[in-house]
Amino acid sequence: xxxxxxxxxxxxxxxxxxxxxxxxxxxxxxxxxxxxxxxxxxxxxxxxxxxxxxxxxxxxxxxxxxxxxxxxxxxxxxxxxxxxxxxxxxxxxxxxxxxxxxxxxxxxxxxx
Amino acid sequence: xxxxxxxxxxxxxxxxxxxxxxxxxxxxxxxxxxxxxxxxxxxxxxxxxxxxxxxxxxxxxxxxxxxxxxxxxxxxxxxxxxxxxxxxxxxxxxxxxxxxxxxxxxxxxxxxxxxxx
Numbered sequence: 363x364x365x366x367x368x369x370x371x372x373x374x375x376x377x378x379x380x381x382x383x384x385x386x387x388x389x390x391x392x393x394x395x396x397x398x399x400x401x402x403x404x405x406x407x408x409x410x411x412x413x414x415x416x417x418x419x420x421x422x423x424x425x426x427x428x429x430x431x432x433x434x435x436x437x438x439x440x441x442x443x444x445x446x447x448x449x450x451x452x453x454x455x456x457x458x459x460x461x462x463x464x465x466x467x468x469x470x471x472x473x474x
Numbered sequence: 475x476x477x478x479x480x481x482x483x484x485x486x487x488x489x490x491x492x493x494x495x496x497x498x499x500x501x502x503x504x505x506x507x508x509x510x511x512x513x514x515x516x517x518x519x520x521x522x523x524x525x526x527x528x529x530x531x532x533x534x535x536x537x538x539x540x541x542x543x544x545x546x547x548x549x550x551x552x553x554x555x556x557x558x559x560x561x562x563x564x565x566x567x568x569x570x571x572x573x574x575x576x577x578x579x580x581x582x583x584x585x586x587x588x589x590x591x
Contacts, residue, residue, distance in 0.1 A: 461519035
């Protein structure tokens with residue numbers, strides 16, 4: 363059974379700092395990996411999707427990497443801003459059209 | 475274009491009552507998923523639809539939970555005889571059809587917050 367773990371559970375950083383969020387999964391036979399952002403009381407916003415054949419994806423200040431063989435992904439946020447404060451969730455799917463398995467998230471606070 | 479929508483946004487009910495939660499997926503998306511997010515539990519899968527069929531219902535926690543999808547579009551999640559442990563945020567997601575540039579990217583609605591008193 364696939365399990366996804368995110369470390370740390372919470373993180374507080376000063377504005378402008380670069381930071382890394384970690385995600386690990388137990389079964390390396392994944393189809394893709396998605397990173398989401400969730401603001402309090404809101405739904406999930408998709409940030410980046412990495413296919414199993416890819417090593418990384420970039421969007422603006424965000425860069426996500428995938429090392430499938432070791433079961434790890436990282437989300438790198440450059441030059442953090444207070445508006446980046448949210449919970450970041452990592453999720454994997456084992457094949458096309460299958461449910462996502464989620465980690466419990468990292469709650470990020472960026473202090474001005 | 476319009477994203478995934480869910481209604482109601484909030485629902486407060488008394489223990490033992492039935493509730494219906496609605497999801498409108500992105501137009502043209504054939505796959506639809508229901509998830510539940512509880513405090514301390516994270517996000518857990520409930521049921522998956524491909525068109526009007528539900529090939530995977532493995533996440534439904536009990537027979538009080540059921541869901542249907544009509545016309546390959548709108549889906550309704552029904553909880554009968556609600557219990558306090560059913561209190562959670564219920565999230566719906568949709569995904570496009572398999573085909574060119576298909577990656578099973580799931581797009582989520584804003585959720586329905588259910589409170590059972």
